[in-house]
Amino acid sequence: MDKSRRNFLKGLVFLGATGLLTGRKAIAQHTPSKRKISSGQATIRPPEGFVPVIMPDVPKLPYTLENGIKVFHLVAEPVRQEFIPGRVFDVWGYNGHVPGPTIEVMEGDRVRFLFHNKLPEATTIHWHGLEVPLEMDGVPAISQPLVKPGETFTYEFTLHQNGTFFYHSHMAMQEMMGLIGLFIIHPKKPYQPPVHKDFGLILQEFAVLPNNTIPNSLSMEFNWLTINGKAGPATTPMIVKLGERVRIRMVNLGMDHHPMHIHGNTFYVTGTEGGRIPESAWYPANTVLVGVAQARVIEFDAKYPGDWLLHCHLPHHMMNNMVSMVGPLAHPGSGIHTGMGMEEGMGIIRQGNALDEDLGPALGRGTGMVTREKPTSHLVGIQSTEPHQGHGTPTGNGNKKRVPGFPQDMFMPMDEVVAKPETYGLRPGWSGGVQGMMTLVRVLPPDMYEKVMAMVKERRTEQPQQQPAPLHRDH
Ligand SMILES: [Cu+2]
Structure with missing residues (x-):
């Protein structure tokens, strides 16, 4: 392995670590224990070229190794979570987060989940897409008894697949309260061609009335659309260096399908919730429908510098806090x-x-x-x-x-409120253009990339001197 490649891999390890450290501050009552993360001592060692998944705004689920088994603690519990600054919601998640922390493991691993139910009602966990024995499938009454409040249930199985999977409550209304998390299984033999950046995004939707904090899980219409538990412009941009190859895995669990569209680039669809698609069946697109219960994996070469939107293209999913108006429009x-x-x-x-x-x-x-x-x-x-x-x-x-x-639209930038290292150098007023289920893929020239990544490393927020243009301060 040449030196630049080695440095590059070091950078990736760093990225994975910051992803862990920079997960949103959990406001939940539960504080996950400071369990040592055993990455590097995996049952099956990651192959050369292994690139950890970056989940903006979502931590990884730590594990311990016990006799070659990766042991995880997963806690279903009420969570208070801020979708955008100033709007905190009462949702349900895992280990203090919505979506729950990301499980990232290797094909061939034996895994054990000690699942604790701290919800006020019974639940189970279903491992979506995993080929596990029936008694591990997590369907109440069919494959196991309900896990009642305060109870613990142990799931254990061996992973013979690879790809983008997820875990979720198998109680329908609980799904709409936020109970889902990503489950990544890396292949023993790395996918070809290798990517430099591998991102994961979970798409969710909630119906919350303006003066309420609790989702209405009965609703058929949704006014808060989130990516990794944040609504635009609070979604954290994905930072890519010009010339890198990028993979983005998107998973949807909700009532709606989301046509996810990228600007300025053409991607190939390289995977589904069933795993990797053979290269001969990849197809080019710039919009991919991520249906309910599906995963879609896209890959592209980041050839064009710029701040490229990636968003659901349903118009009502491109805004926040939409409500039916009282009276005429x-x-x-x-x-x-x-x-x-x-x-x-x-x-x-x-x-x-x-x-x-x-x-x-x-x-x-x-x-x-x-x-x-x-x-x-x-x-x-x-x-x-x-x-x-x-x-x-x-x-x-x-x-x-x-x-x-x-009237139709309003434009309300809030750059300062959502500023973070990943937003450094965005055009003033940018936050007015990122709402709801929208985020950015920032393809940065090397010098700018190094600067932003240095800020990400230090979690430093520094805004350009230039102030946002006075767009609409009159309402
Ligand atoms: Cu959508």
Whole structure:
């Protein structure tokens, strides 16, 4: 192995370690014990070229080695987690995190999970995609008894597969509270061609009313869309050096499928929840549908410097805290009714039943409620045509032109609030363009890459002198 390759591998070990250290501060009551991480003494040694998976904002699950078995402690418990600064939610996760910590092991490993249930209700863990004996499959009543609150259950099996898998509660509503984690099994024989960076992303969605902190797991509509437990712009950008080959593994567990789109690059789909796809069957794309319960693995050569968006392309998944508006979409006249109200729009009713004549059309995915037998009009609101007046900001000046459809979007940057080493040098105002299930792949020229990585190493936040342009400070 030549020197640069060795240095490169050292860098990767460092990256893996920082991924562990920089996981969000758990606000959970449970503090995972300071168990020694035994990477390097694996049952089966990682092959040369082994690249650990980087899960932005999510720690790795440590283990101990006991007679050649990797032993993990996994705790299901309530977690308080901040999706974006200032918005803390009461969700359920594992070991203080949503999604749970990443399990990263080798093909051929024997693994044991001491699973502790600190939830207020019974649960089990299902190992999604793993070919394990039935009694280890984690389906309550079918393959094992429920694990009641306070109980511990031991799972143990040998891993003969490799690829991108995950673990989750096998209680349907609990899944919607956040109970999932990534389960990576590296192959004995490394995939070809090798990659320099290997990222993991878990896609989740939650329905939380504006003045609440608890997801409504009954809802069919979602207003918080997260990647690794963070909503844009709090998602942590993936840092890549120009010329590197990149792998990104995406897993989805929720009610919706997510068409994940990358800007400025073409990738190949190289893996599914079933493992590696033979190279002859790879196909080029820039959008891959990551369906519920699926994993999709993409790879590309980072040939183009830039800050490239990677995001779900469903428009409603590209924003935060979306709620049905109370009353018409805009103020004067009778505009488009977007639902009966915030609560009804998200599936909460106070009288009648959800499918009755009055409520049916407005609930869940209803497109709106026409309350009167007369045409609704888009000609609502009054918009200034003067430049720099700001999108979404009626001026009230009656002499200005009326524009059908107005208002639609707002643009609210919060660069300083979400600043971290990985955001260093982004164009001022960048955070206004990253919302909901959106993140960035930053392909940086070597000098900039070294600078950002040095800051990541020290967890230093330093913003450019230049202040964000005054985009829209008027609302
Ligand atoms: Cu989506």
